[in-house]
Amino acid sequence: MARRWCRLATALALAGLVGACGSSAPDRPRAVRAPSPPPVAGEICLQELAARGVIFKALPQTVSSGRCTLVNGVRLEGMSAALNRPVTLGCPTARVVDRWMEEVVQPAARRHLRSRVSVVHQAGGYVCRNSRNGRLSEHARGRAIDIWGFVLADGSKALVRDHWRGAGARSRFLQEVGQKSCNLFHVVLGPGADADHHDHLHLDLGEWKLCQV
Numbered sequence: 001m002a003r004r005w006c007r008l009a010t011a012l013a014l015a016g017l018v019g020a021c022g023s024s025a026p027d028r029p030r031a032v033r034a035p036s037p038p039p040v041a042g043e044i045c046l047q048e049l050a051a052r053g054v055i056f057k058a059l060p061q062t063v064s065s066g067r068c069t070l071v072n073g074v075r076l077e078g079m080s081a082a083l084n085r086p087v088t089l090g091c092p093t094a095r096v097v098d099r100w101m102e103e104v105v106q107p108a109a110r111r112h113l114r115s116r117v118s119v120v121h122q123a124g125g126y127v128c129r130n131s132r133n134g135r136l137s138e139h140a141r142g143r144a145i146d147i148w149g150f151v152l153a154d155g156s157k158a159l160v161r162d163h164w165r166g167a168g169a170r171s172r173f174l175q176e177v178g179q180k181s182c183n184l185f186h187v188v189l190g191p192g193a194d195a196d197h198h199d200h201l202h203l204d205l206g207e208w209k210l211c212q213v
Contacts, residue, residue, distance in 0.1 A: 090142035
């Protein structure tokens with residue numbers, strides 16, 4: 001029976017519902033259903049982005065790539081900081097990314113690094129692919145973005161891969177960003193989640209709620 005339970009727990013962990021198998025492992029956060037956000041009409045969302053000064057280009061109402069369809073998408077180019085390269089997201093996700101910059105990232109940079117973020121290095125938004133459990137990733141719905149680091153106004157960098165762990169200001173900055181991202185996004189995964197996220201933060205607005213940084 002114990003062996004059967006362990007196999008079941010392992011399967012659930014791969015599905016993102018539990019984090020570990022075995023009685024000796026510490027309890028890890030479990031995913032729960034995230035509340036459904038109120039619908040945002042496409043034009044209203046675009047107007048809100050423009051009013052906030054976000055730099056973006058609106059995409060056609062639907063964009064298809066293989067078996068994936070992005071609805072109400074935008075090509076995000078910059079906010080209060082530039083992006084290392086434009087990223088395609090659903091408009092509601094882009095709106096939250098802009099809030100994240102203003103409410104989480106920039107205040108943390110001022111507090112810990114006495115500077116502001118000038119460039120955000122993102123590693124991907126909308127892309128048609130599966131997650132590890134074989135289901136469509138939130139990236140395939142335009143509801144996720146991966147962040148691997150930041151460039152400050154003074155030219156210094158804070159990279160998840162290099163500076164997440166430690167006692168320095170960059171580590172404190174990154175870890176605060178990771179933790180407080182959970183206030184805006186449904187799922188936040190970082191180096192504390194698994195080996196796949198050792199070098200970046202995954203932020204998404206999918207159906208599940210999980211903070212594991």
